[in-house]
Amino acid sequence: MSALNTQLSPELLIKLEAAQEASRVLGTLSTAQKNKALEAIADAIDANHGLILEANALDMDKAEASGMSSGMLDRLRFTPERLSSLAQAVRDVISLPDPVGVVVRGNDMPNGIHLSQVRVPFGVIGAIYEARPNVTVDIAALCLKSGNAAVLRGGTAAEGTNTVTVELMQSALKSVGLPQASVQTIDELGREGATQLMAARGFVDVLIPRGSANLINAVVQESKVPVIETGAGVVHIYVEESADFDQAVEIVHNAKVQRPSVCNSLETLLIDEKIASELLPRIVSRLEAAGVTLKGDTSAQTLCSSLGSATDEDFATEHMSLEMSVKVVAGLSEALEHIRKYSTKHTESILTNNITQAERFLAEVDAAVVMVNASTRFTDGGEFGFGAEVGISTQKLHARGPMGLPELTSTKWIVRGSGQIRH
Amino acid sequence: MSALNTQLSPELLIKLEAAQEASRVLGTLSTAQKNKALEAIADAIDANHGLILEANALDMDKAEASGMSSGMLDRLRFTPERLSSLAQAVRDVISLPDPVGVVVRGNDMPNGIHLSQVRVPFGVIGAIYEARPNVTVDIAALCLKSGNAAVLRGGTAAEGTNTVTVELMQSALKSVGLPQASVQTIDELGREGATQLMAARGFVDVLIPRGSANLINAVVQESKVPVIETGAGVVHIYVEESADFDQAVEIVHNAKVQRPSVCNSLETLLIDEKIASELLPRIVSRLEAAGVTLKGDTSAQTLCSSLGSATDEDFATEHMSLEMSVKVVAGLSEALEHIRKYSTKHTESILTNNITQAERFLAEVDAAVVMVNASTRFTDGGEFGFGAEVGISTQKLHARGPMGLPELTSTKWIVRGSGQIRH
Secondary structure, three states: OHHHHOOOOHHHHHHHHHHHHHHHHHOOOOHHHHHHHHHHHHHHHHHOHHHHHHHHHHHHHHHHHOOOOHHHHHHHOOOHHHHHHHHHHHHHHHOOOOOOOOEEEEEEOOOOOEEEEEEEEOOEEEEEOOOOHHHHHHHHHHHHHOOOEEEEEOOHHHHHHHHHHHHHHHHHHHHOOOOHHHEEEOHHHHHHHHHHHHHOEOOEOEEEEOOOHHHHHHHHHHOOOOEOOOOOOOEEEEEOOOOOHHHHHHHHHHHHHOOOOOOOOEEEEEEEHHHHHHHHHHHHHHHHHOOOEEEEOHHHHHHOOOOEEOOHHHHOOOOOOOEEEEEEEOOHHHHHHHHHHHOOOOEEEEEOOOHHHHHHHHHHOOOOEEEEEEOHHHOOOOOOOOOOOOEEEOOOOOOOEEEOHHHHEEEEEEEEEEEEOOO | OHHHHOOOOHHHHHHHHHHHHHHHHHOOOOHHHHHHHHHHHHHHHHHOHHHHHHHHHHHHHHHHHOOOOHHHHHHHOOOHHHHHHHHHHHHHHHOOOOOOOOEEEEEEOOOOOEEEEEEEEOOEEEEEOOOOHHHHHHHHHHHHHOOOEEEEEOOHHHHHHHHHHHHHHHHHHHHOOOOHHHEEEOHHHHHHHHHHHHHOEOOEOEEEEOOOHHHHHHHHHHOOOOEOOOOOOOEEEEEOOOOOHHHHHHHHHHHHHOOOOOOOOEEEEEEEHHHHHHHHHHHHHHHHHOOOEEEEOHHHHHHOOOOEEOOHHHHOOOOOOOEEEEEEEOOHHHHHHHHHHHOOOOEEEEEOOOHHHHHHHHHHOOOOEEEEEEOHHHOOOOOOOOOOOOEEEOOOOOOOEEEOHHHHEEEEEEEEEEEEOOO
């Protein structure tokens, strides 16, 4: 272990050791004890709007002075309404089932040993994210409910706000007799703190990066701690020739327009050439009426003159805005090939009434979620019935797709014998 | 993706792209097709002992000339008997249930969408291991059955043997109409091949290192590809004061002596001071009669004069031989503290008749497998009923403890709608 520790500063080491110690307490708490702590945290947020808003206003001033974009500023901003929602989000976690202690599987061995695999907390979860002070409280609540200690690096822009919310959470934890180190921020260590967190193998059990593709990529590449990747969504819908046209217009519109800033929204429409001349203009006019700017390949441009020209880069981009691309394809094989090339393996949907085509699409597309005749916006922990969502994993290890509380746990095998030895 | 590829040589890139293409075929095969391929591989090994033994003899000569240890030489050696066992191991995989296509969970959403989570292959699995030519065939068979393409780096010492077995497997695959690139070796790329494999994020979905602690550590630290860590076992048994003495003697003997060279064998005995004077001499004499060399702390040495003096390093060592350490502890808390300090989180066992002590041990020890009144040798895929074992994971992400075929798969969410949009 010692070689691994060389990069960790004494300041971080103290926090990580405190987190480990706290995690040992959290791991053996009853659901009722954890819910009591969550209630105390929600109450603390409700009772301290003034303190939080004051710190947030200072962060906002600095951010504005530094020229932060309006989109980023909006994410950084707390309002009384947002704080009420935040407290409510913590209370919502109370009603979620506790994943810890759930027996995943088990049986008796032929020799009489009782074997069971039980969900246990990871231990210490690290989170690296950007300028979203609500994430500080959201992740802390989810970690707490799943019995994990949280070490948070929330970005310099929100440092003042995070300091206050973490202090409030720590006081709340203390008030119900739990270790304050259950939730800690390392924002004060700056960028170096994030780098060290990625090197803290043996102290941090899992690292969850949330934010831009750049941030996630950097963590995925550099981290020595196992990472759960919540990746970008370059999401496709392929409209096959047998699709219901009215449905197609509505689903494409919904997938793009209902909330364009999220990862499950549509980025590229692939449409079969046999129906493109009739259907594409209908889709385009519905999208344009909703303010969507479209680019297309040459065939799409020929059919719809309003379309700009789509480049390779356009097809590879997660816009998170009302921009999207269109490509006319010769059939399912070409659609699959395009998806293979540009997909981030998040969500892909086919619109069709042909069973053979649907089944081939479901079997061959390599993505966390594959759909037939549904809007890609359904890739969501809430929609899937998980209650809360930790993020949407685009990796294949451990968790894939929307993650709920059980995805914040590991397992432990319990072997109960009565003197058995192996022969 | 392009930035990630810069380190990959053209030779490796060709193989990885072929592996990806093969994985797309493997992912949609029926169980019968995969079993037919496994049968062909087993037959090819049975029919070609001469070829394989000839190549192996050359590898053995080179290894002996280079001064390889006798233990390593033994692992490198094939014999007709070992080849027959190897073919049988491949046939055993045929009888294992196919994990692909298993529905893990599912339900209908309130809006009528049918939701299911289904097991799918990872895609391409990389394996890095050392001088064990049997692993080449074992891993290839397990990957094939779970629908994954395998890219194998088996170490220079076994290169000649691996070349022959991989060629035989590729011919067998071809004979049943499957892509030869389903199983490939990159031994010819040398150490650089292993380094590049670790950088092949986007091409290799999971990397499994097998071998020494050093090798596994290097992969875990350097790899940008997600790793499943099959780690070392510094395994403890704590004999609590209420333990059955006869059972304790037998369990400790079994855990240490039955197969000392494997990761689930005992390394350190912790014994309560209240029973040590009576029980420890009995345990020690039973172990010494079996050829075990023991070291102990001062208290243990006082009770058993034959014991050497155990250092910190002894307590941290996975001996894989008939050496072990003993420590006399004041009770469960001290035992837990010692385990926390030295455990590699593989397997830990308590021997006791006290429920409170047993439950506290099960709850507080952080390990893949925790036991009461059983030999640590039971941490094993075969014993757990998995049929074959891919290895024993000591990480908390994705798989923990003995891994079977399902642990070589990921999942995919399938959403079957009928025109649903999100409101």
